[in-house]
Amino acid sequence: DTAVSQTPKYLVTQMGNDKSIKCEQNLGHDTMYWYKQDSKKFLKIMFSYNNKELIINETVPNRFSPKSPDKAHLNLHINSLELGDSAVYFCASSPGQRPYGYTFGSGTRLTVV
Amino acid sequence: AQSVTQLDSQVPVFEEAPVELRCNYSSSVSVYLFWYVQYPNQGLQLLLKYLSGSTLVKGINGFEAEFNKSQTSFHLRKPSVHISDTAEYFCAVSDMGGYNKLIFGAGTRLAVHP
Numbered sequence: 001d002t003a004v005s006q007t008p009k010y011l012v013t014q015m016g017n018d019k020s021i022k023c024e025q026n027l028g029h030d031t032m033y034w035y036k037q038d039s040k041k042f043l044k045i046m047f048s049y050n051n052k053e054l055i056i057n058e059t060v061p062n063r064f065s066p067k068s069p070d071k072a073h074l075n076l077h078i079n080s081l082e083l084g085d086s087a088v089y090f091c092a093s094s095p096g097q098r099p100y101g102y103t104f105g106s107g108t109r110l111t112v113v
Numbered sequence: 114a115q116s117v118t119q120l121d122s123q124v125p126v127f128e129e130a131p132v133e134l135r136c137n138y139s140s141s142v143s144v145y146l147f148w149y150v151q152y153p154n155q156g157l158q159l160l161l162k163y164l165s166g167s168t169l170v171k172g173i174n175g176f177e178a179e180f181n182k183s184q185t186s187f188h189l190r191k192p193s194v195h196i197s198d199t200a201e202y203f204c205a206v207s208d209m210g211g212y213n214k215l216i217f218g219a220g221t222r223l224a225v226h227p
Binding site for chain 2: 103
C-alpha cells in the first residue's frame with residue numbers, strides 16, 4: 001500500500017484551464033503539506049494543514065486553493081493555469097507539528113502549454 | 114528566517130570512493146536538520162535527521178551526517194558509494210518553534226561512476 005498517494009502522476013493542460021491534484025495518506029498523520037519543485041529542483045512549501053485546519057499559507061497566488069475534507073486528504077485546485085505553474089507538485093504528511101520528517105508522495109508533474 | 118546552502122550543485126565520484134555533500138544553514142533560532150534523497154522521477158525519502166543529542170547522526174543506506182553548531186554545518190558522508198546512490202540529495206532545516214515547515218537547499222546531484 002502506498003503511504004502518500006497523489007493523482008494524477010502527470011498532467012498536461014492548456015493555459016487558462018482549471019485543474020485539481022489529489023493527495024491521500026494512509027499513515028494516520030495529522031499534518032499534510034503541498035510543496036512545489038521547479039525546473040531547477042528547488043523545493044518550496046506552499047501550504048500545510050493540521051487536522052483540516054490551514055496552518056501554513058506561503059506567498060502563493062490566490063489561483064491556488066488547497067482543500068482538506070478530512071485529515072487523510074489534501075487536494076490542490078489551480079485556477080487559470082499559467083505557463084509558470086509548470087512544475088512538480090509534491091504532497092507530504094507528518095505525524096503532527098513535530099520534526100519527525102515528512103513522508104512524500106511521488107509527485108505530480110504539471111505541464112502547462 | 115532560515116536558509117540552507119548546499120555548496121556543490123554536482124558531485125561526481127567513482128564507485129567505492131568516499132563522498133561528502135556539504136550543507137550550511139543560517140538561522141537566528143535553534144533548528145532541526147534533515148537530509149533527503151530523491152531518485153529519478155520519485156518523491157523524497159528521509160535519509161537522516163538531527164533533533165538533539167549526539168552530533169553524529171547515522172541514517173539509512175550507510176549515510177551519516179555531523180552537526181557542527183559553531184560552523185552551522187550539517188555535512189553528509191558515506192565511506193563507500195555505490196552506483197545505486199546516484200540521486201539528488203537535499204539538506205533541509207526546520208526551526209524548533211514553527212509548524213514543522215521545512216526549508217530546503219537547492220540540492221546536490223551525486224553522480225556515481227563505475
